[in-house]
Amino acid sequence: MTFAALRSLYALIGDALDDIERIYRDASLDSSSPTPTTPYAVLTSPCTPYRRRAPRAEDDDETEDEYVPYSAARSPKTPRRTGNGASLDSDVTVNVLDFPSLDMPYYPTEEHDQSLDAAESLASHPDVIAATNRIVAACGQIGATVHRPFLTLCDAAMAYHLPACLRFLEASHTVELLRAAGPDGMHVSELSRHVNVEEGKLAHMLRLLATHHITREVRPNVFANNRISAIMDSGKTPEDLRRPSQDKYESTNGIAAFVNLSTDELFKSASYLADCYLPTLSPKSTEGVHAMHAPFNVAFDTELPYFEWLERPGNEARLKRFGPAMTGTAAWEVPGAIIGGFPWHELKEGSVVVDVGGGIGSTAMLLAHTFPHLKFVIQDRPQVAEHGVAAWRERCPEMLDSGRAMFLGHDFFLPQPALFLPNSIEPAAPSVYILRVVTHDWPDAFVTKILLNLRRAATPDTKLLIADHILPHACYDEDEDAASEEDPLPGMVRSLAPQGSPLLPNLGKANANAYWLDLTMRVTFNAQERTLREMAALVQTAGWKIVDVVHGESSSFGYMTAVPIDIPEATSSSFSSTGTVMNVKASGATGRGRSGSVLSAPESIRMDHTFGSHTALPTEDAIRKPAPKSKRPLLPWWRSKSAPIAKGGKVVTPEKKLPPLPPPEVGMGKSPKARRPKLSLITPSMPDIRSPARVLHTRSNSKVRILSPGTNGSSTCLQDTVQFPRVSAGPSSDDTLLQSPLMSSFADGPTLLPALEPGPPLKVRARPSRTSLKKKASQVFEFTKASMAHLRSPTARESPGGGLGHLAAAAASTPRLVGSGASASAMSIPSLPGVEESPPGRARADSEGGKMGVREPRKMRSRSQLGLAHATVEVRAGRAGLRDGARVENWDGASVEGDR
Numbered sequence: 001m002t003f004a005a006l007r008s009l010y011a012l013i014g015d016a017l018d019d020i021e022r023i024y025r026d027a028s029l030d031s032s033s034p035t036p037t038t039p040y041a042v043l044t045s046p047c048t049p050y051r052r053r054a055p056r057a058e059d060d061d062e063t064e065d066e067y068v069p070y071s072a073a074r075s076p077k078t079p080r081r082t083g084n085g086a087s088l089d090s091d092v093t094v095n096v097l098d099f100p101s102l103d104m105p106y107y108p109t110e111e112h113d114q115s116l117d118a119a120e121s122l123a124s125h126p127d128v129i130a131a132t133n134r135i136v137a138a139c140g141q142i143g144a145t146v147h148r149p150f151l152t153l154c155d156a157a158m159a160y161h162l163p164a165c166l167r168f169l170e171a172s173h174t175v176e177l178l179r180a181a182g183p184d185g186m187h188v189s190e191l192s193r194h195v196n197v198e199e200g201k202l203a204h205m206l207r208l209l210a211t212h213h214i215t216r217e218v219r220p221n222v223f224a225n226n227r228i229s230a231i232m233d234s235g236k237t238p239e240d241l242r243r244p245s246q247d248k249y250e251s252t253n254g255i256a257a258f259v260n261l262s263t264d265e266l267f268k269s270a271s272y273l274a275d276c277y278l279p280t281l282s283p284k285s286t287e288g289v290h291a292m293h294a295p296f297n298v299a300f301d302t303e304l305p306y307f308e309w310l311e312r313p314g315n316e317a318r319l320k321r322f323g324p325a326m327t328g329t330a331a332w333e334v335p336g337a338i339i340g341g342f343p344w345h346e347l348k349e350g351s352v353v354v355d356v357g358g359g360i361g362s363t364a365m366l367l368a369h370t371f372p373h374l375k376f377v378i379q380d381r382p383q384v385a386e387h388g389v390a391a392w393r394e395r396c397p398e399m400l401d402s403g404r405a406m407f408l409g410h411d412f413f414l415p416q417p418a419l420f421l422p423n424s425i426e427p428a429a430p431s432v433y434i435l436r437v438v439t440h441d442w443p444d445a446f447v448t449k450i451l452l453n454l455r456r457a458a459t460p461d462t463k464l465l466i467a468d469h470i471l472p473h474a475c476y477d478e479d480e481d482a483a484s485e486e487d488p489l490p491g492m493v494r495s496l497a498p499q500g501s502p503l504l505p506n507l508g509k510a511n512a513n514a515y516w517l518d519l520t521m522r523v524t525f526n527a528q529e530r531t532l533r534e535m536a537a538l539v540q541t542a543g544w545k546i547v548d549v550v551h552g553e554s555s556s557f558g559y560m561t562a563v564p565i566d567i568p569e570a571t572s573s574s575f576s577s578t579g580t581v582m583n584v585k586a587s588g589a590t591g592r593g594r595s596g597s598v599l600s601a602p603e604s605i606r607m608d609h610t611f612g613s614h615t616a617l618p619t620e621d622a623i624r625k626p627a628p629k630s631k632r633p634l635l636p637w638w639r640s641k642s643a644p645i646a647k648g649g650k651v652v653t654p655e656k657k658l659p660p661l662p663p664p665e666v667g668m669g670k671s672p673k674a675r676r677p678k679l680s681l682i683t684p685s686m687p688d689i690r691s692p693a694r695v696l697h698t699r700s701n702s703k704v705r706i707l708s709p710g711t712n713g714s715s716t717c718l719q720d721t722v723q724f725p726r727v728s729a730g731p732s733s734d735d736t737l738l739q740s741p742l743m744s745s746f747a748d749g750p751t752l753l754p755a756l757e758p759g760p761p762l763k764v765r766a767r768p769s770r771t772s773l774k775k776k777a778s779q780v781f782e783f784t785k786a787s788m789a790h791l792r793s794p795t796a797r798e799s800p801g802g803g804l805g806h807l808a809a810a811a812a813s814t815p816r817l818v819g820s821g822a823s824a825s826a827m828s829i830p831s832l833p834g835v836e837e838s839p840p841g842r843a844r845a846d847s848e849g850g851k852m853g854v855r856e857p858r859k860m861r862s863r864s865q866l867g868l869a870h871a872t873v874e875v876r877a878g879r880a881g882l883r884d885g886a887r888v889e890n891w892d893g894a895s896v897e898g899d900r
């Protein structure tokens, strides 16, 4: 059986590689021109030339999403096919974009060749991340299976050398020195002169890191950065860093700061975990004097909670490092994912969203730009709120001036104040309370107190949205009490592993980060990340019930929506309504201490501590393109274009500007190099909106939101909501019409896209883009369980082809595809055990809305191995390729979001 399991894991790796390679190949086809000088040709690592033949008629036949097995793909005799079925034969040479090389540093602070940018961007593509997760999980499991157990134990028991050496690497600024040395690297004798440490020591530390793929030993005793060490580059020069006044972490992506923080007090605290919990090990393990007592207190021999300690004299550098280090953790969540985490568009006009512990308003800013019908109150400690006001004044003062957003200094351990919004004499009712990465900062009893304050101020309609990591179990997650009368917990994921695979159900090493973070919170604050059950039980203690969960894509971050229920009697009597916490006891996560002594209560925690406030607002890129489900490649997450970048010691803040407005006369086929958005909306009813604009389909019927530059020239406030009550065809020579015959047939059911009715013309003008549109292209959109619910509705079921037909037809009738000759097919994926399925099948619709039918899938292997409960829609170009203006990439996750 072990061999069978190993072979199955091995096959999984091959399949995942196929998936990744296919995405890279498709992207190469999308981006390359049929000339020999494609940008990808300049890759340092050799790229593989493939031959592509001219499209054949049969390519337009229903080619299933066939993939070439990894081994077969290596055979020169095997005809290659891309994901959209295009065969890669002779006529045209296409250089295929390679996966980023481990040996090749990609410094966040440098400008790169377009191909490297593209390769890095694709590595952040959600489908690539999902596939790499399977590879990492399988490799970890194969290693654990075949490696001698003692050696695996040695790896675990002596892994402490890794953070120790990593700390050295970062703190000695060796990364910056190796960057200056270039790809040939630097001999340890020279490095020794710079860092003033004996070369023998240096060589051995760097070799340990090289053995773990964190640096590279180019030749004996000569070391260079690689793709992993390079992301710690601060961008400062070694000379700059020698100056004591230099703040290494200022204006960086925060990764070096994060490494420094993790390998300093967090690492040291972790090493005292057992000593803290087991009195037999250490006299210092006696219970603490406050409920946040943790291994940190034992390690640093202090009774102060972490943040209080951080603010003591002597810890200034650590305190200063904390903010940037938090910025460095941004990648834990897919940027902007909160937009899809809650049905914001369903909230009524003027609804008030209160971001509790909202920092300087990063989340609120993203939401406020995306959902102009909502108002925001951002609550945090007064000094954080002050920073927030200053930051918003600089970025979008009109949000504050108009009363759409306001900051409120408030201690969340005290009862919620009445919400008086600017220009209003009546207190507003809170529609949604957000708690984003707040609960993981606190032990259970503290969280209960925070939640209780919100519960007491809630109306029956108020929702609570908790955004935090949701820890999966390490085993298949069965119901603890299958006989229970209770409804099963919404959002319960029983396994993340592909169905039937031998992988650890939580994907083991691939998801280790959530568990690292969990224990980091534990050893530092006596806090924790929580499983869904733990969170459900905790919120219930304060009178909330989780009713919906949206899991992050390829991340353990999730969004839990709760509604008010009765407050349990035990909680009411333990927590007064005035803010005093009674009976909060020490130590354990449940607030029960060994001695049962009453310890310091939450309100005694000073309000002026750091508490992990983030220091950065979302980038303009993130605000302008908040499409978390987008299948378009994202920029590598540490390379946000508008984040300040330090170059050679000089901080360069990229211009805060939108792309220039296209001259109105520029139409199709002109100025191919111009970098501008691919769509402009031109409508007689809004003659002044001819600027770069982007359409987000919202669920509200016949409402199109346009993002355009603010009229005052500010680049940040992009919002304009335009109500188009009726939209219909209006002939124009080179315009594709925003009109869909199929759309109206779904108007009365739950629709994927807004139902547009006949009315005045609204036209989409095609803009030239870097990529030629006259070729094969495909785009895959995945629909999670939440969206799938729509497909089971009676309207969807009764439409031709059932739910899948409905989905395919809606996709094919997306305005940008109508008349383009493109087709869409939808396929369902077998769901997980215990989760309701839609019948497996496949439906196809062409963009005229004519032919549709349901077919059994011919090949579902690679997708079904994802093991997720979802459907996919694939949009393909027609025989003639996609027509200009029907660029499928523009039909992106935004419309999927609208479906929620």
Ligand SMILES: C[S@@+](CC[C@H](N)C(=O)[O-])C[C@H]1O[C@@H](n2cnc3c(N)ncnc32)[C@H](O)[C@@H]1O
Pocket: 356, 357, 358, 359, 360, 362, 363, 379, 380, 381, 384, 410, 411, 412, 413, 435, 436, 437, 438, 441, 607, 610, 611, 612, 613, 614
């Ligand atoms: C980890 S940060 C999360 C910030 C923000 N929600 C986000 O998603 O980036 C925790 C926040 O809780 C705030 N906080 C800590 N104690 C607080 C208190 N007693 N009252 C209000 N806010 C508090 C901190 O200032 C900090 O901004």
